[in-house]
Amino acid sequence: MNQTLYGSKNFNKYLIKLSIPIIVQNFINSSLSFIDNLMVGQLGAIFVGGVAASNRFFAIMNSGTSSVIATCGIFISQYHGAKDEQKIKESFRISILLSYVLLLPFLLAALFIPDIIVKFFVNDAQIIDVGVRYIRITCLSYLLLCISLSIASAMRSIGQTKIPMYICIINVSIKLMLNGMLMYGWFGVPSFSIEGAAIATLLSRIAELVLYLTALKINEFPFVSKIKDLFSVSKVLMKKIILKLIPFYLNDLLWSTSNSVILKCFGSKGDMNYNSYAISSTILDIFQTLNGGVTTATIVFVSQKLGNGDLKEARKRAYQTEGFGLMMAIFFCICMFLTNYIVPILYNASGNEIIRNARILIIMQSVCFLMFQMSMQNYSIFKAGGDARSILMMDCGSVWLVMIPLLLFGAYCTNMNIFQLYLLGQLGEAVKLVISIYLLKKERWIRNLAK
Numbered sequence: 001m002n003q004t005l006y007g008s009k010n011f012n013k014y015l016i017k018l019s020i021p022i023i024v025q026n027f028i029n030s031s032l033s034f035i036d037n038l039m040v041g042q043l044g045a046i047f048v049g050g051v052a053a054s055n056r057f058f059a060i061m062n063s064g065t066s067s068v069i070a071t072c073g074i075f076i077s078q079y080h081g082a083k084d085e086q087k088i089k090e091s092f093r094i095s096i097l098l099s100y101v102l103l104l105p106f107l108l109a110a111l112f113i114p115d116i117i118v119k120f121f122v123n124d125a126q127i128i129d130v131g132v133r134y135i136r137i138t139c140l141s142y143l144l145l146c147i148s149l150s151i152a153s154a155m156r157s158i159g160q161t162k163i164p165m166y167i168c169i170i171n172v173s174i175k176l177m178l179n180g181m182l183m184y185g186w187f188g189v190p191s192f193s194i195e196g197a198a199i200a201t202l203l204s205r206i207a208e209l210v211l212y213l214t215a216l217k218i219n220e221f222p223f224v225s226k227i228k229d230l231f232s233v234s235k236v237l238m239k240k241i242i243l244k245l246i247p248f249y250l251n252d253l254l255w256s257t258s259n260s261v262i263l264k265c266f267g268s269k270g271d272m273n274y275n276s277y278a279i280s281s282t283i284l285d286i287f288q289t290l291n292g293g294v295t296t297a298t299i300v301f302v303s304q305k306l307g308n309g310d311l312k313e314a315r316k317r318a319y320q321t322e323g324f325g326l327m328m329a330i331f332f333c334i335c336m337f338l339t340n341y342i343v344p345i346l347y348n349a350s351g352n353e354i355i356r357n358a359r360i361l362i363i364m365q366s367v368c369f370l371m372f373q374m375s376m377q378n379y380s381i382f383k384a385g386g387d388a389r390s391i392l393m394m395d396c397g398s399v400w401l402v403m404i405p406l407l408l409f410g411a412y413c414t415n416m417n418i419f420q421l422y423l424l425g426q427l428g429e430a431v432k433l434v435i436s437i438y439l440l441k442k443e444r445w446i447r448n449l450a451k
Contacts, residue, residue: 011317015297015324021165022156023293030289032172039179040197047194050130053121054138061106063256065146067249068098069153074386075241075449076157076223077300078307082450085222090233092154092223094241097230099146110139130194137198141205148205151212154223157300163219167211175204240449247388254396261404262425265411266418273418276357279347284365287336291373294328295380302384307450315446318381322374329373336366357418364422371429378436385445394436403428 040051072095079087109117118131152164180186182196192199216224266277298321305314340359347355375394382390403425410416410424 011320012324015301018159018161018301019293019297021161022296023290025165025168026289026292028168028172030286032175035176039183043193046126047130049122049127050134050194053118053127053131054135056121057117061103063252064102064249065099067252068102068245069095069149071241071245071248073153073157074303074383076154077303078450080158081304081307084450087237088222089225090237092150093225093230093233094238095150096147099150103142103146107139107142110135134194134198137195138201141202144205144209148209148212156296158222159300163215167208170211171204171208174207175200178203244386244388247392251392251396254400258399258404262407265407268411269418272354273357275354276361277418279343279358280361280365283336283339283362287332287369291332291376294325295376298377298380299384302381306385306448309448311446311448322377325373325377329370333366333369336369337363360419361422368426368429371433375433375436378440381440382445385447386449387445390439390444394432394439398428398432398435402431
């Protein structure tokens with residue numbers, strides 16, 4: 001076995017131990033969103049539309065706060081490797097402070113102009129009414145979510161991945177029970193319709209935060225800070241993190257926008273083809289989320305080595321995670337391929353042609369998933385060293401300069417069917433992989449941010 005790309009058995013066992021809890025947590029969260037939509041769907045189609053419009057607004061807000069928390073997580077990992085407890089605490093405080101700075105405009109908009117927000121996504125008056133009723137309550141949960149996400153990220157950044165997984169499992173159970181009670185009136189509780197769904201979300205966020213705070217009370221984590229010290233942060237470190245955050249946030253923003261353009265391209269092929277693509281994309285999203293456990297583990301593992309100053313060992317370990325990532329990708333590819341057999345069961349009301357096309361797309365996606373995973377594995381190594389320039393070049397550069405122009409050409413200038421259009425888009429994924437391999441070998445990511 002090539003020791004450049006594959007570590008020892010103990011090396012791979014450690015990465016599995018680190019990544020499995022994150023994979024489980026990601027899978028549960030993905031499943032919750034799916035089940036949540038099914039439960040809301042029982043109230044009626046307009047309720048699904050109202051919640052979907054509200055969640056799109058939430059997704060935009062979440063992209064910013066997630067960028068902050070992920071960037072601060074890199075610094076926490078590196079300072080943990082350097083055993084600099086003071087800087088770990090400051091990085092954690094900054095993640096909360098900057099999250100709230102980005103959150104505040106969204107929270108005020110949701111409280112005072114919810115109708116304008118929902119109208120931006122939909123035009124139907126009934127759906128707008130549902131969305132406004134839902135968003136006015138759920139927006140309060142944003143205040144709690146920022147803290148919970150910051151704590152969960154900090155735990156993962158120091159290698160403690162099991163506690164967030166356990167909390168996720170408990171919180172999902174609470175959320176589903178509250179949904180049933182407040183939406184449908186289980187156990188004699190009054191039914192509150194869509195407001196019940198919103199209240200269930202808010203209460204589950206409260207429960208989640210209580211669980212995290214309890215975990216902090218029981219365990220001694222190096223990032224734990226007192227509330228009175230929240231604003232005690234170094235201006236130098238704050239500036240350092242912000243300078244890293246800006247390109248990461250820009251990349252996430254461009255990536256989110258590119259997804260909308262890609263959906264528009266596939267939508268140009270008619271409603272039936274679009275529905276097939278929507279089904280296959282739902283399956284693909286699940287496996288991309290699961291793969292996020294592998295890449296998150298890589299970021300934590302490599303950044304800690306970079307932070308303790310052992311750059312030679314960090315370089316060796318980074319390349320060895322490539323082999324681990326490849327093995328996990330093959331496993332995910334096989335699992336994704338097998339899901340095409342259960343699509344007719346899950347979507348039996350969608351029509352035979354839609355299901356047939358969706359199954360073909362899933363098979364194609366499972367084959368092409370290897371390219372995606374290898375690119376994302378390199379992405380995680382760049383992120384571990386704070387190499388934002390390489391990430392912008394390989395991620396959004398390849399998408400906006402190659403993939404989207406190809407898809408726009410195929411969608412609006414040719415008679416390509418949906419399968420040909422998908423393969424055309426994968427040329428952009430191939431370019432991304434080539435760029436990422438080139439940038440990996442440039443080794444600009446070998447950087448100690450904890451200096």
